[in-house]
Amino acid sequence: MSVGEVVETVKYVVREGLRGGRAYYGLLLGLLVMAVYGVYVWVGVQHAPIFLRSEQGGLVLTGMSDSVPWGLYISFFVFWVGVAAAGIMFALGAYVFNHPGFRKIAVLGEVQAVAALIVVLLLIIADMGRPLRAMVLMPLLPNFPRSMLGWDFVVITGYLVINLVGYLYTVGRYREDRSLSARFLVPFVIVAAPIAIGIHTVTAFISQALTARPYWNTALLAPRYVATAFASGPALLLLVLLLAERSVKGFRVDWDVYRKTIFVTTGALIVGLYFTFSEVQELLWYTTEPFKKAQLEVLLLGRAAAWLSLLFWLWIALGVAAVILALIPSVRSTRGGVAFIALLTVIAVIGEKTLTIVLPSYIPDSLGQIRPYTPTPVEIVVTIGIHAIGFLIYAILAKPAIRAIMTHYKGASH
Amino acid sequence: MSGSRRVDEKRRNLLKAGVFAAGISFIGVSRSTLMSMLKPVSLSEVLGVPPRRETEETLARKAEWKEERIKEWCSRKVEEICREYGEGSEECAEARRRCEAVKVKATPARQGVAFAMALDVNKCIGCRRCAYACVMENNVARNNGIEWIKVLEAPREGEAIDFLHAKLDYTDAPKEDMVYVPVACMHCENPPCVMACPVRATWREPDGIVVVDYERCIGCRYCMTACPYGARHFNWGVPEPSVLELNPNMHILGNVPRQVHVVEKCTWCIHRTRDGGIPACVEVCPVGARVFGDLNDPESPIRRVLEEYGAFVLKPEAGTRPRFFYFFGPARTPAAKEGGGEK
Ligand code: SF4
Ligand code: SF4
Numbered sequence: 001m002s003v004g005e006v007v008e009t010v011k012y013v014v015r016e017g018l019r020g021g022r023a024y025y026g027l028l029l030g031l032l033v034m035a036v037y038g039v040y041v042w043v044g045v046q047h048a049p050i051f052l053r054s055e056q057g058g059l060v061l062t063g064m065s066d067s068v069p070w071g072l073y074i075s076f077f078v079f080w081v082g083v084a085a086a087g088i089m090f091a092l093g094a095y096v097f098n099h100p101g102f103r104k105i106a107v108l109g110e111v112q113a114v115a116a117l118i119v120v121l122l123l124i125i126a127d128m129g130r131p132l133r134a135m136v137l138m139p140l141l142p143n144f145p146r147s148m149l150g151w152d153f154v155v156i157t158g159y160l161v162i163n164l165v166g167y168l169y170t171v172g173r174y175r176e177d178r179s180l181s182a183r184f185l186v187p188f189v190i191v192a193a194p195i196a197i198g199i200h201t202v203t204a205f206i207s208q209a210l211t212a213r214p215y216w217n218t219a220l221l222a223p224r225y226v227a228t229a230f231a232s233g234p235a236l237l238l239l240v241l242l243l244a245e246r247s248v249k250g251f252r253v254d255w256d257v258y259r260k261t262i263f264v265t266t267g268a269l270i271v272g273l274y275f276t277f278s279e280v281q282e283l284l285w286y287t288t289e290p291f292k293k294a295q296l297e298v299l300l301l302g303r304a305a306a307w308l309s310l311l312f313w314l315w316i317a318l319g320v321a322a323v324i325l326a327l328i329p330s331v332r333s334t335r336g337g338v339a340f341i342a343l344l345t346v347i348a349v350i351g352e353k354t355l356t357i358v359l360p361s362y363i364p365d366s367l368g369q370i371r372p373y374t375p376t377p378v379e380i381v382v383t384i385g386i387h388a389i390g391f392l393i394y395a396i397l398a399k400p401a402i403r404a405i406m407t408h409y410k411g412a413s414h
Numbered sequence: 415m416s417g418s419r420r421v422d423e424k425r426r427n428l429l430k431a432g433v434f435a436a437g438i439s440f441i442g443v444s445r446s447t448l449m450s451m452l453k454p455v456s457l458s459e460v461l462g463v464p465p466r467r468e469t470e471e472t473l474a475r476k477a478e479w480k481e482e483r484i485k486e487w488c489s490r491k492v493e494e495i496c497r498e499y500g501e502g503s504e505e506c507a508e509a510r511r512r513c514e515a516v517k518v519k520a521t522p523a524r525q526g527v528a529f530a531m532a533l534d535v536n537k538c539i540g541c542r543r544c545a546y547a548c549v550m551e552n553n554v555a556r557n558n559g560i561e562w563i564k565v566l567e568a569p570r571e572g573e574a575i576d577f578l579h580a581k582l583d584y585t586d587a588p589k590e591d592m593v594y595v596p597v598a599c600m601h602c603e604n605p606p607c608v609m610a611c612p613v614r615a616t617w618r619e620p621d622g623i624v625v626v627d628y629e630r631c632i633g634c635r636y637c638m639t640a641c642p643y644g645a646r647h648f649n650w651g652v653p654e655p656s657v658l659e660l661n662p663n664m665h666i667l668g669n670v671p672r673q674v675h676v677v678e679k680c681t682w683c684i685h686r687t688r689d690g691g692i693p694a695c696v697e698v699c700p701v702g703a704r705v706f707g708d709l710n711d712p713e714s715p716i717r718r719v720l721e722e723y724g725a726f727v728l729k730p731e732a733g734t735r736p737r738f739f740y741f742f743g744p745a746r747t748p749a750a751k752e753g754g755g756e757k
């Protein structure tokens with residue numbers, strides 16, 4: 001693609017992304033309000049000492065402490081990395097297995113990855129004490145091969161760039177009713193697939209090799225991350241597809257896409273649940289690591305943080321429910337059934353992947369002290385604001401993509 | 415090079431003694447045999463990344479710059495104090511004296527020095543005077559609730575010190591059946607915090623002190639997650655040091671007043687020890703439970719106690735090789751009652 005074509009495509013995306021009916025504008029406006037408020041609270045309250053040189057405010061307004069140095073932000077960071085990684089599943093179905101249904105909608109997997117990665121980056125920035133310094137220092141990678149955060153920075157920005165390229169290329173071709181060329185797709189998939197797995201693997205590696213945190217210190221952490229990512233990511237995309245079918249006239253998704261994706265998410269859920277089961281066995285049966293056991297008790301029995309174990313049991317309950325429902329043919333063969341299974345899956349993985357994967361490592365802390373953590377309103381508002389930005393970007397990118405798909409597939413396929 | 419190998423040898427023997435004393439042996443083969451066969455390399459050597467170290471000049475320049483900044487800030491505060499208490503007041507004079515005396519040093523590590531500290535668990539009475547002295551000495555902002563030294567109170571019975579039943583918030587001490595374990599940065603030889611930091615804002619100096627560059631830290635708190643000893647603390651709010659209690663003797667990598675959203679930790683009073691002094695906690699301890707010195711100096715007190723009593727470390731399984739040792743000295747303070755579980 002030439003520079004001119006790229007510019008034209010960007011213009012097309014902006015034009016189409018911002019065009020729509022009343023409901024669409026209502027949605028954008030609502031998200032915008034939340035986003036602006038979240039950014040305001042971050043700049044003007046939580047990071048006021050940095051941006052406004054104020055004596056008040058600071059991260060002290062969050063629930064975090066020296067005992068629990070990472071909280072809500074990093075928890076959701078982990079979840080969205082998983083969602084981003086799983087976008088690759090659609091690219092694989094489309095370009096490696098050459099499934100026509102997946103080919104049609106694969107670009108939406110890239111949209112989801114871009115939006116998720118932007119949430120990921122914003123959550124890190126929101127959590128960072130000194131974001132301006134970080135923006136100068138991080139790209140220089142001063143401690144590169146040694147610090148896992150450096151690796152994470154590289155793979156996440158790399159994956160973001162790859163997905164943006166894939167997105168612009170696909171939209172650019174489809175909107176002119178041209179198909180994608182293999183000269184682009186083959187290298188694209190070869191580069192993107194390992195990095196997709198890489199972003200989640202590296203995110204797990206940040207924590208799994210720390211001897212300081214027994215609860216994380218298991219080689220099962222990275223596999224567990226990747227497993228449930230392949231449940232939550234595709235399930236979220238299914239929900240988006242169902243929504244798009246209802247709200248965009250003439251846009252149809254091949255039923256086989258739903259069927260196959262539900263197979264994948266169910267398989268991933270089963271593996272994820274199995275991993276959890278295996279970890280719990282290791283810890284409860286006869287562990288000689290009192291710290292690990294104590295941290296697990298916080299998680300399972302709700303000592304010190306009842307809502308934490310609520311989330312954990314939510315994961316088990318909804319995860320099992322989603323699996324059972326997916327096994328019943330009459331449920332999984334209706335659009336409503338698929339939507340329900342997908343919704344359960346997403347919520348189950350939020351239960352598993354967010355706070356319950358981060359917090360137990362800190363409760364009790366490394367000196368055995370219990371200092372519970374509860375997110376404060378400041379944290380919650382900032383987190384919601386960042387998610388609003390993410391969904392805003394999701395909507396603005398998805399709309400032109402769907403339009404371009406419809407141009408290319410014009411009634412030719414259902 | 416050969417000098418440092420000799421030093422290494424000594425340290426290894428010492429550590430062997432320490433490990434033996436604690437009754438833990440990691441490998442069956444003699445370590446020195448193994449070491450003569452295997453040459454230790456560090457990953458950064460292999461990958462060609464030099465450890466990030468300030469040169470002496472850049473550090474000195476930074477110290478000068480910092481000193482100016484601190485003087486600007488504290489003269490402003492002095493004016494406020496003098497206005498509030500009156501020109502002739504004692505407070506005004508005190509604040510002025512402290513502010514004028516501010517000196518930010520950049521003393522580099524001395525060649526061939528390997529600092530270490532040891533603490534006699536039999537002597538410690540859990541009075542927390544070290545923790546208090548540390549806050550005063552190191553200009554730790556009083557409003558952020560940071561204490562570099564935490565003292566754990568743990569039940570005396572049982573083989574290992576059990577963190578999960580230890581308390582930080584005890585109110586009276588010493589108690590007969592309790593043991594007191596002060597914990598601060600262990601100045602690990604193999605520090606996971608240094609490994610974790612994405613921007614090299616924290617590193618281990620040649621004399622073994624692990625320091626933080628407050629001007630470089632991006633506040634990601636990965637190091638706090640990586641430290642097995644809860645030794646790193648974050649300035650969650652804007653630190654407000656008081657000029658009336660300011661310690662004017664400062665080191666750029668140590669007790670200069672901190673900023674908001676950066677990490678800080680014990681530096682073994684780098685501003686004292688690099689000039690030949692001892693850390694404030696060692697000085698203040700009323701029962702003399704703490705010993706500090708140069709591991710490479712055969713005459714140093716630290717060598718004497720470690721050779722005589724052996725040593726153990728907290729959480730050896732974390733693999734960080736602390737340079738802070740605990741030992742059981744000859745007598746308990748207060749003396750144990752007849753038949754009361756002497757160790
Ligand atoms: S005790 Fe913690 S902060 Fe100190 S050197 Fe070791 S890992 Fe780093
Ligand atoms: S908080 Fe500061 S010192 Fe710690 S890892 Fe992050 S940048 Fe490095």
